[in-house]
Amino acid sequence: DSGVTQTPKHLITATGQRVTLRCSPRSGDLSVYWYQQSLDQGLQFLIQYYNGEERAKGNILERFSAQQFPDLHSELNLSSLELGDSALYFCASSVASGGHGTEAFFGQGTRLTVV
């Protein structure tokens, strides 16, 4: 158990809908990262938050947004869903203040299926 909790584990939704994925980082970790994993694109970095502030942005679509709350949990919002958004979405956390200077701990992921 990595200590990172992601909910829900599975999500099936229709095209055009909006979903929210939730992540609770390890106790004491201030950085939260979101990744998308699909068969064709591999593991893609989406966005990083540190102590409530956006720190780095990757290949995140405009239809997607995220935030980190004062209690350090994070949510990834995916809207106007398309079939191609079907993927595993991972959250990771680390203690590093500036980013991945140390290891990242991954949650078990949310498997999103858009039908």
Next chain:
Amino acid sequence: SQQGEEDPQALSIQEGENATMNCSYKTSINNLQWYRQNSGRGLVHLILIRSNEREKHSGRLRVTLDTSKKSSSLLITASRAADTASYFCANSGGSNYKLTFGKGTLLTVNP
């Protein structure tokens, strides 16, 4: 792109044999990390090697880093069926420290 590339894409060996996976990357790095992923599960950190280190050991794992060639290798000795998984290298380079992953090597260890 900072994305690393693992080689080979897939590797099948017998239990007890050694498995070697290679990783190349394109930019300067602060450190390079190896992760393991069992099918459909979360990634698990295996080992981190800093840019000023050349070799690191952890149990049956041995990682080397050659910054002049921008490459790293992961050696798993005396493999077990339970080592069957995908292995990813990830580098932390650039100005924003995000971890960039390669596409992974799928290792199958046959009992």
